[in-house]
Amino acid sequence: MRHTTVPRSDSRPLAPVCLSVIVPAWNEAGRIQECLAQLEGCLAHLHPEIIVVDDGSTDGTPREAAAWMARHPGCDAQVVSIPHRGKGRAVYAGVHRSHGDHVAYIDADLDIPAQEIDRLLRWHEAARADVVVGSKRLLTWRELPRPLLRRAASISFSWLVGWLFHLPVRDTQTGVKLFPGPWLRRVAGHARVPGFLFDVELLAAAADDGLRIAELPVSVAMRRPASRIGIPDGLRCLLELAQVAASVRHIRRALHTLPSMPPPDRRIRWPGRRAVAGHGAPGG
Ligand SMILES: Nc1nc2c(ncn2[C@@H]2O[C@H](COP(=O)(O)OP(=O)(O)OP(=O)(O)O)[C@@H](O)[C@H]2O)c(=O)[nH]1
Ligand SMILES: [Mg+2]
Known part of the structure; x- marks a missing residue:
């Protein structure tokens, strides 16, 4: 396991990448517009594709998201509603x-500021990693105030x-991560874990x-007044x-029966994001 100190901010210009940002959202009507505004503000230089997945919310989350998107037609954003099944199903x-x-x-509740995605991309390049996982484990009690039981x-x-x-x-559970798109799309077709443990999967x-x-x-902003995670x-x-x-055994078998693909490209590069529209997503 390697832990390296990472600068909090890095002002070098980040070359544009072809980036999709998925925001799983369950009853986040009060936060989703601010979340979208943060994403647009912090990642505008990357022109990301933003996909809000409404996990069967009952509080008008998709309506709020759609209203923001209607006011920002230049932003490549969409909202998709699915029946309530858990965060894993929503991300997949x-x-x-x-x-x-x-x-x-990234989580919709603004606990993790959207600019952390920019840092994940920089770290992906600097650490020559395929996957970059945001972590709260190195934060002190003061930086991450939490009830003793939860901690x-x-x-x-x-x-x-x-x-x-x-x-x-x-830390497998912090709600911000970066994956190689083609690999993730292949695996998502075989993934089985519907709830929070999809990260571990x-x-x-x-x-x-x-x-x-x-x-x-x-960094963590802790914007939700109280956690919704309970004993159930x-x-x-x-x-x-x-x-x-x-x-994981099922995914391994499935990946090995599919035609092989080139290893993920670790360089950040300018792909001409419109040109990748032909990649096609397995689930459409
Ligand atoms: N709790 C919960 N969140 C879901 C679900 N489906 C999607 N989500 C979204 O998943 C993200 C994480 O959920 P949170 O309830 O904030 O869980 P957490 O960040 O692990 O826990 P906290 O530290 O208490 O915020 C949020 O964007 C939710 O809107 C679900 O079934 N339950
Ligand atoms: Mg949260």
């Missing part, structure tokens, strides 16, 4: 619709995941497939943990 639904050479996903649960969970899957990261599949994974400490979610995570091992 977005992946199926993405076209980017790089695909990032203890999170540390025990990380320990359990580390013991079971030997992943080269300490993806990282275990990536490690299993030989991708290089780097972890980057991210914790129990569901334990059940999903059992699903992950089976799913």
